[in-house]
Amino acid sequence: MGEQRPEARLEKAVRAAEQALIEFEIAVETFRVEVENFSRLHHQRLGPMYARLDELDAQLAEAKAALSSDPEDLRKAQEARAMVMPMPGVDELFHDWIDSDGLSPEAQAMLNGQPVQPPKRVRPSEEARKLYRELVRKAHPDLAQDDADRDRRDEFITRVNAAYALGDEVQLGELIVEWDAGPVPEVKPSESEELYARLEWLSRRKELLSAVARELEESAIGAMLRMAPDDPDRLLEEIAEQLLAQVSEREAELAEMVQ
Numbered sequence: 001m002g003e004q005r006p007e008a009r010l011e012k013a014v015r016a017a018e019q020a021l022i023e024f025e026i027a028v029e030t031f032r033v034e035v036e037n038f039s040r041l042h043h044q045r046l047g048p049m050y051a052r053l054d055e056l057d058a059q060l061a062e063a064k065a066a067l068s069s070d071p072e073d074l075r076k077a078q079e080a081r082a083m084v085m086p087m088p089g090v091d092e093l094f095h096d097w098i099d100s101d102g103l104s105p106e107a108q109a110m111l112n113g114q115p116v117q118p119p120k121r122v123r124p125s126e127e128a129r130k131l132y133r134e135l136v137r138k139a140h141p142d143l144a145q146d147d148a149d150r151d152r153r154d155e156f157i158t159r160v161n162a163a164y165a166l167g168d169e170v171q172l173g174e175l176i177v178e179w180d181a182g183p184v185p186e187v188k189p190s191e192s193e194e195l196y197a198r199l200e201w202l203s204r205r206k207e208l209l210s211a212v213a214r215e216l217e218e219s220a221i222g223a224m225l226r227m228a229p230d231d232p233d234r235l236l237e238e239i240a241e242q243l244l245a246q247v248s249e250r251e252a253e254l255a256e257m258v259q
Contacts, residue, residue, distance in 0.1 A: 010195045017202045022140050028213050039221040049243035054084040056250035063257045124167045131172035132164045
């Protein structure tokens with residue numbers, strides 16, 4: 001049996017660290033997609049109710065100010081009304097829920113407990129996750145052997161991430177075929193200094209990804225998603241029920257004040 005190269009053990013450690021980092025990056029990207037999709041669904045489904053609550057709060061404050069004529073009540077009424085004024089990006093945030101006349105028919109239907117067409121849900125399937133994992137393992141930029149190879153991988157992974165965010169199994173499958181048909185980079189032996197530098201870079205990259213993961217987990221939407229990872233739709237339903245109850249309470253309070 002031939003003597004093992006001195007760098008062989010270090011090289012093995014680098015390869016293991018690369019694969020571990022890729023797996024971690026896959027997990028972070030998957031969670032990011034889930035948070036992004038849940039955030040969009042949260043705004044689409046609950047946005048009208050939050051808007052209705054803001055409007056009722058403004059009307060209650062205005063009714064109170066009209067009855068008391070107190071300057072402090074007037075100031076609070078102005079602040080409450082300002083909360084429901086159109087803000088930059090609100091149409092994009094609530095998509096088709098709010099129009100120039102206020103709440104859209106779909107939003108009104110939801111607030112009145114009538115059936116509405118639910119917004120399209122984008123959640124990567126198990127097959128999409130499997131394809132994505134295979135693609136990242138094969139084409140991840142961190143496995144590049146030179147600058148040209150890294151550029152090719154960067155461009156390719158950008159397309160992979162876009163397809164994964166859409167949950168497009170067909171496109172992901174086509175990307176696997178495309179990658180497998182592409183050039184296979186020549187594997188070059190690494191020197192000890194390069195391997196140590198590689199390990200240090202992988203460690204720094206892991207710290208960066210950990211920070212991204214923490215930021216996602218600590219965000220409001222991330223925290224909500226972690227509360228019900230297996231059934232986030234049910235969580236939205238529970239929040240919607242609570243908001244509808246608050247809307248009913250405020251409407252009753254307003255009716256009593258203005259009667």
